Structures are given as structure tokens and as C-alpha cells.
Amino acid sequence: MSAVESPVSALGRATIAAASYVLSIATLIGYALRHLTKGRKLVPKVGREVLKRQILFTGVEALPFVGLIAVLTGAVVGVQAILLSGAAGRDLLGTLLVTVLVRELGPLLVAFIVIGRSGAAIAAELASMRVHRELDSLEAMGVDPFDYLVIPRMAGVIVAIIGLTMAFIATSLLSGWIILQLVGNTPTPLVDYATLIAAPLTFGDLAILLAKTVVPGLLIAAIACHEGLTAGLSSTDVPRAATRGVVRSLSAVFLWSAGVTALAYLA
Amino acid sequence: MSAILAFSGVSWQPPGRAEPVFQGLDLELQAGELAVMTSGLGGGKSSALRLAIGLESPTTGSVLVCGRPPGEVRDRIGFVGGEGALLSNLSLRDNLVLPLRWLRDPPEAEVERKAREVLDLFGVEELPAVAPAYAPTNLRRLVALARAMILDPALLVLDDPAADFDESSAEEVWVHLLEIARTRGLAVLTAATEPPRLAAARIVALSGSVVPATRRFSAARGRTALVPAIRAPIVHPDIIARRHP
Known part of the structure; x- marks a missing residue:
């Protein structure tokens, strides 16, 4: 028997490992959703404080950076949209801005920012708690680490990512309008611009937007928590957990x- | 009187290990008693504590706290791990009251009263409003002890409670623990590399081989000193002499 694993065997092993990982994350999310749907009264006050802190860190404290990226993205996309739509007219300008900023780039860029800031932080924090035996301590006190650590983080990341995406879209569209004023041939009143943007928007866009914020929020938090809670017990496992959390979250969100x-x- | 903690024929063999770390461990702890598990490195004393608090299940035998598996009576058990294990992202005070808030969620005035009560037990007057990383080691240890007491447990489980103290302070810690056990009617199970010189403490030496299960408390292959707790003086004569020369 050859000591070197055949490519088929290696592929099979990798596939099983990937499927097992996906199943773990799905189980974590399923368990969390079951808890979340139990209602707010079942979450002790101290758990709600964890939730507030998570929203503050992931959402509020990320606003300046998200705002900056939104302004720059809105400006770049705005210039390109003006150039592309020059001959075709204003309708194409609105469609381009909605397609790129609302449907695609907005949710994706915000998810990347949340992964970089909060996904890595959550994975590192939980891994560090594991290294320092804080999780054992919680469990021994009768505080379920899943209820205390995972549920509020998941809920917090979802709320924050929805809010950040709305803020990103509004800021980038506003930035696009300012660029239109500066670069466009004729000045466009803000009300006309809003009408231009609203025209191509449908209820389907709202559904897409929700799908591209709520699910990535769940995935980012679940993957980060999973990597943190399953990290090794050495301090060198903490950065590894953070890196794995970021890479796997990026793959999942993409x-x-x-x-x-x-x-x-297709629909 | 039923035992607060009962180990019956307990053996512990962690996954991947060929032989049990210890086996045939029998131990009954009543209210007011203090037992100290001792062993060398890797001798199983911390594992025995994890069995007592239900973080691990015995390979054979049973562990009961107040007549029930420890996982079902977590609010009757106070635990302080080897490093104290305060949560690094909470202030000292929030750490102190976390189990009370999580499990019972009483009004803030009651939280404040209980916090004051358990801090008084360990002589802590004021808690600085800082995270554990910014507090002295001894204060962290005392807050962890106070946290373990905040739910009025029946069983207090401590991993090397005197580890961060110098020799004379360590003796004070042991004396104080025994006093707490007796005055508050709880059982205290601890682990320590160096057993305390407390005549009233029961020393359970774990060293890896089998001791007949008929002995009242024991574990394997090593010295097992049996010191009846109830009639013994509260502290070792040496300590009394040092405290009252």
C-alpha cells in the first residue's frame, strides 16, 4: 500500500471534513434560532447587557469606518455610473447605482468590514476565554456559555449588520448625488435624485437585501463563535482561531x- | 445525615489515556467539613474537582451533590478554578454578581446586599471599578472566592485556593475556609499540591492506583491520611502558636 494518499482519497477526506464543518455551523445556527425564537423574557437581564455591548461594538463603533468606505464607494461608483449612463440617460444611472450599491456592493462590503472587525474579535475573545478556563468557570457557575456568549453575539451581529448596511447604502447614495452635482452636466435636485433611485427598486430588492444581511450576520457570528469555542488550549491557538474565523466567514459570505x-x- | 458530596467507587480515565488516573475513590463530605485532594502533577486532583462540579463524568462509579448529579444542582455548587477564571471582559463587581444575576435575577438592591455580604466574608471593603487584568492577583482570587459564595452554595469547590499567597497568608486562607465551612454549614472540597497543616482538614492523596473501596475516603496507591474533622481542633497547633504567641 502506498504511503502517499491518492488524490481521490484526499479529495474525499477534504469533502467529508467540509461537510462536517458545514453541519456543525448549521447545528449551531439551528440551536441559536430555536433559542432566539423563545422570546426576550427568557434572556436574563445580564444577557441583554451582552447583546447591547455587541451591538455597540459591531454596529455603532463601526459607523465611522463604514461611513468612510461608503463615501468613497459612492463617489467611485457614482463617477463610473455617470460616465456609463451619459448617452443612455438618467434611467440607466439610477439602475446602475441601485444594482451596484444596494443589491451587491453595499451588503458585501459591510459584511467584509464586520468580519474584519467583529468576526475576528469574537473568535479571538472566545478562544482566549477558553485558554484561560473562563468557559469552564461559567459552566461551573450554572451559566450556560452558549446562552451567555453565543446567543447575544449572534443577535447583536445581525442587528448591527442590518443597521450598518442601511447606513452604508444611504451614505453611498448621498455621496453619489454629491458626485453627480460636481461632475454631471446639469445640477440634479436631491428629490429628483431620490426619485431616480427609487424607480428601479422593487420589493424583491428588499428581500435580497434582507437575505444578504441577516444570513451573513448569522454566518459570521456562528463561524466566529464556533472557531473561538473549539480553539485549542494554548495561547498560540487564539490568533489561529481569529484567522480561521475570518477566512471561513469570507468564504461563506462570498x-x-x-x-x-x-x-x-434567474428568478 | 446525608452527605453533601459523595464519591462512590469513582475512577477517572481521560480519553486517549491507557490507564485510569485514579480509581476506587470513595469520599463523603458533610456540612462543615473540608477535604483537600493532593497529588503530584497530573495526579488527578483537578480532574477530581471537575468530576465534583459535573464538568466531567466519572469513567466508573458515581458522584452526587446533595443526592443528585452535580450538573443538576449547579446553583448549589460554588467553584473557583486554578486561575480564578474571572471573566476578563467584565469588571470585578460584574464578575462577582454574574451567577446571581444570571440564575436568579433579583432586584438591584438585593444584588448589592449579597455582594456586600460575600465581600465581607473575605474582608474586601471596596472593589475598584476595573477589569480583573488591572487588579492585584490576591484581590482577583478573593473576588473569585466571593463569587463562588454568592449563591449560598452547599458545596464549595476550590482548586488550590492558597496558591497565590505566601506561606503564612496561605495558612490564614485555609483557616478561614474551614471557619466559613463550619459557620455557614457547607462542605468544602479543594485541591492542593501542598496540603495544609490543618488538623481538621481531611487529606485525600491521589497518586494513581487502587485503594480498596471499603475505606471511607481514599484513592489509590498512595498515602491517605484520615483526619476526623468534627472533634479535631479548628487549626493545627503550630498555626495557633503562630497566631497567638
């Missing part, structure tokens, strides 16, 4: 986003 886009355009 896949999900591409899937939703494909489904939306």
Missing part, C-alpha cells in the same frame, strides 16, 4: 452572496 444573486437574476 458563497452565500453569489448564490442569492444568481437566484435573484
